Amino acid sequence: MTAITWWQGTPAAALAQAAAQQQPLFLYWGAQWCPPCNRVKSEIFAHSAVQALSRQLLCYQLDGDSAGAQQLAGQLRLRSYPTLVLFAPDGREITRLPCEFDGERFAAALAQALAVHAAGSSAATALQAALTASRALSAAEWNLLADYSWDTDEGALLGERALAPTLLALLNAGTAAATALTALPRLQLHALLAQASAPEAGAALLLAVCADEAVARANMDLLNNYGIELVKLCARRETVAAALRDRAALWADDFWLAAPDKLAAARLQLRMARLLAPSAALHELAHRQVAAALDAASDAYQLHTLVNTAVSLLNEAGLGTDAEHLLQSHLPESHTPFYFMLSLAGIAKRRGDTAAVLDWYQHAYETAVGPATRIQWGVTYLSNLLELAATETARIEQARQALLEDVAMAGEDARHQRNAGQLQKLARWPQLALPA
Known part of the structure; x- marks a missing residue:
């Protein structure tokens, strides 16, 4: 991340500096252990075009474990x-990306x-x-809305609006606008995921997206990450699953794609193949794709x-046993091994090994930072x-006391955002007497 210059200080100071310099502020909110965050660092922040654009911005990273971060996150809707x-x-x-x-x-x-933003919009x-049909949107504005990160909105853009009807209203407005043509498929996919689309319309959409290389590539993230959910919302599931499988197979073998995207595509390919005709050949595919991806790791x-x-x-x-061996082999070299210990606990839980489940969760907690x-x-x-x-x-009781110490160390931050949400999970055990 050295190629991007990150502002040092508080978010308030960063916003003040951005105002003084009349520069947009780019904010990254993340955590050291989070796999998507690590992907952002490796695939996005390391990209030369992103680094070049960062020189027009004041860039600020807010780590979820920094002092007061969760309270600040509440103020910023993160x-x-x-x-x-x-x-x-x-x-x-301006937007969430x-x-x-x-x-x-x-x-x-x-x-x-x-x-x-330069044109005066957001x-x-x-x-x-x-939504109000007060004016026609430019093609760039339609694309901005299509590329919006609805998953991380937290009411920043939607406010009190519900997602599904908002997306439907956008689609109704965009269908009549010739400038919306490139944005429509992505908006339609978002609407389908929000269950704001009929099963037959969903099937037609996915088949059309998979058949168009450029459109499919522009929406690769949605297809790779939500392929199963999309298929389940469609009619003609076998036909749709076959189209997704074939598209994913091309991506999984695409020399020009980065290793994480190729491996995500291989996972989608396997998921679709399982829906269609599970076979022992899937094991060979999984082993081959995993080995190739890990060999290509760049950092x-x-x-x-x-x-x-x-x-x-x-x-x-x-292949749960293979997954377990892979995790254990990478614990020594991981910068956040406690994250992978949760996965090891999950594997132990699936095989019914309660002792191993609790031992991995305990070890993960004791080594978490x-x-x-x-x-x-x-x-x-x-x-x-x-x-x-x-x-x-x-x-x-030992675990409860340790958690109480962590809550005390977090101070006021324990009452905000992710911290508050986590502690609320223990509310069904009032005998724990943890702070509300």
């Missing part, structure tokens, strides 16, 4: 790791957002104009992401103890 926000110099949001894009696609979306302005950030996707792919193929991370890992360990070993009162 929750999911990672969230990428572009602010105007006056502090208003998807973290799943590759570097090339992200650079194009960021350049487009800056152009929309995602909020464009959305209001589209620790990318390797972290690849191992996480590889474990998911192997589990999808029914960072106040927000420790609260999240502590809640995970304690809740699993209560569910799986309610009679181990001494162990439960």
